Amino acid sequence: MTAEADFGQFRAQFPTTETIAYFNSGSYGLLGNGVRAAMEAYLADRIAKGADWGAWVALEDAVRQRMATLLGAHMHEVAVTASASAGINAVASSVDFSARHKAVVSNYEFPTSAQIWHAQEKRGAEVVHVAEAEDRTIPLAHFDAAIDQDTAIVALSHVCYRHGGKLPAGQIREIARIAHERGALVILDCYQSIGTEPIDVRALGVDFCVGGMLKYLLGSAGSGFLWVRDALTSALAPSTSGWFAQADTNAMDIFAHDPSPSARRFQGGTPPVPSLYAAKAGLDLILDLGVDAIEGRVRMLTRLALDRLAQADIAVATPDDDALRGPMIAIPARDDDALVTGLIAQNIVTSSRDGNIRAGFHAYNDKADVERLVEALARSGQCFGRRELVG
Numbered sequence: 001m002t003a004e005a006d007f008g009q010f011r012a013q014f015p016t017t018e019t020i021a022y023f024n025s026g027s028y029g030l031l032g033n034g035v036r037a038a039m040e041a042y043l044a045d046r047i048a049k050g051a052d053w054g055a056w057v058a059l060e061d062a063v064r065q066r067m068a069t070l071l072g073a074h075m076h077e078v079a080v081t082a083s084a085s086a087g088i089n090a091v092a093s094s095v096d097f098s099a100r101h102k103a104v105v106s107n108y109e110f111p112t113s114a115q116i117w118h119a120q121e122k123r124g125a126e127v128v129h130v131a132e133a134e135d136r137t138i139p140l141a142h143f144d145a146a147i148d149q150d151t152a153i154v155a156l157s158h159v160c161y162r163h164g165g166k167l168p169a170g171q172i173r174e175i176a177r178i179a180h181e182r183g184a185l186v187i188l189d190c191y192q193s194i195g196t197e198p199i200d201v202r203a204l205g206v207d208f209c210v211g212g213m214l215k216y217l218l219g220s221a222g223s224g225f226l227w228v229r230d231a232l233t234s235a236l237a238p239s240t241s242g243w244f245a246q247a248d249t250n251a252m253d254i255f256a257h258d259p260s261p262s263a264r265r266f267q268g269g270t271p272p273v274p275s276l277y278a279a280k281a282g283l284d285l286i287l288d289l290g291v292d293a294i295e296g297r298v299r300m301l302t303r304l305a306l307d308r309l310a311q312a313d314i315a316v317a318t319p320d321d322d323a324l325r326g327p328m329i330a331i332p333a334r335d336d337d338a339l340v341t342g343l344i345a346q347n348i349v350t351s352s353r354d355g356n357i358r359a360g361f362h363a364y365n366d367k368a369d370v371e372r373l374v375e376a377l378a379r380s381g382q383c384f385g386r387r388e389l390v391g
């Protein structure tokens with residue numbers, strides 16, 4: 001396979017790349033031609049048919065199937081949601097805090113995850129935060145110390161949305177082992193990695209995995225997923241529910257609640273139909289190119305970016321070790337918002353968080369994008385030298 005030629009073809013499906021060096025896939029992936037066509041097909045179907053519920057329910061299952069493939073899971077273990085938050089909320093609603101009252105939450109969670117667990121305080125939860133060490137990693141020992149016999153759930157992020165640091169698979173497995181040994185469940189947020197590397201939920205040993213389709217999965221806002229380990233589903237009864245969470249969505253029974261035996265019990269109401277058109281098309285782009293190929297491409301690009309930033313004496317906040325980072329590199333800036341604005345004026349799109357600018361790399365980026373970014377950063381006067389005191 002001529003990988004470069006294939007990636008060139010892939011890039012050509014994203015017209016934005018013609019003018020913009022786009023590094024904001026960790027916020028919202030670029031719109032591919034296939035995804036645009038799918039969204040237009042939704043509008044055409046609406047005009048032509050009015051409503052096409054049969055096709056829409058089949059579409060939801062097509063998205064479920066593709067997500068299962070990406071996660072190394074069964075279709076019946078996947079709930080299709082409208083956001084990652086919806087999935088986490090459904091899981092939280094199924095946790096009985098009277099039996100075990102602690103939610104152990106890493107300090108590298110996206111706010112939504114921490115906030116949802118804090119929202120359970122009125123249901124008796126106590127949130128225990130797991131802090132990072134000086135080297136910005138969260139050592140296994142910190143999780144080991146926080147998880148005890150009172151822990152109901154442990155919330156982890158695969159790749160931290162702030163600086164791109166990654167919990168390696170071995171550490172996730174070990175945290176899950178410790179949690180299970182002590183009777184706790186583990187929920188993994190893989191939103192900042194899914195689509196850029198293979199994720200095998202079973203091999204990771206976690207109980208839930210959550211994310212959404214609008215970033216590296218190239219879909220649109222309004223789509224998310226929740227994977228639930230099948231052996232667990234029947235033991236969990238989310239108190240968030242709805243007709244699409246019932247065993248029979250056509251039951252129309254107002255006198256009973258009969259949750260689906262599958263992970264669909266973690267869903268609620270009408271599926272996010274327009275977003276599912278985009279989600280399926282985005283997932284097809286990812287699956288057609290192949291996650292292994294994307295992982296190689298993204299690793300090559302982030303490696304190149306780190307090496308070029310080092311040559312330009314620009315400090316980064318992301319681990320240099322290929323095994324300890326996801327698709328995003330964070331670069332501390334004197335004024336991160338001003339830097340993002342300055343880059344946009346040069347058709348280079350990044351985002352800012354926590355005093356860093358974030359550059360997320362996808363398979364549609366190329367080496368020329370990396371050069372544009374590094375040169376613009378070097379010119380900006382906003383970055384810190386590698387020996388300067390940062391943060």
Ligand SMILES: Cc1ncc(COP(=O)(O)O)c(C=O)c1O
Binds near residue numbers: 082083157191192224
């Ligand atoms: C790691 C991570 N988790 C969760 C979310 C929030 O997802 P949603 O808005 O679909 O609930 C984001 C969004 O940026 C994220 O990066």
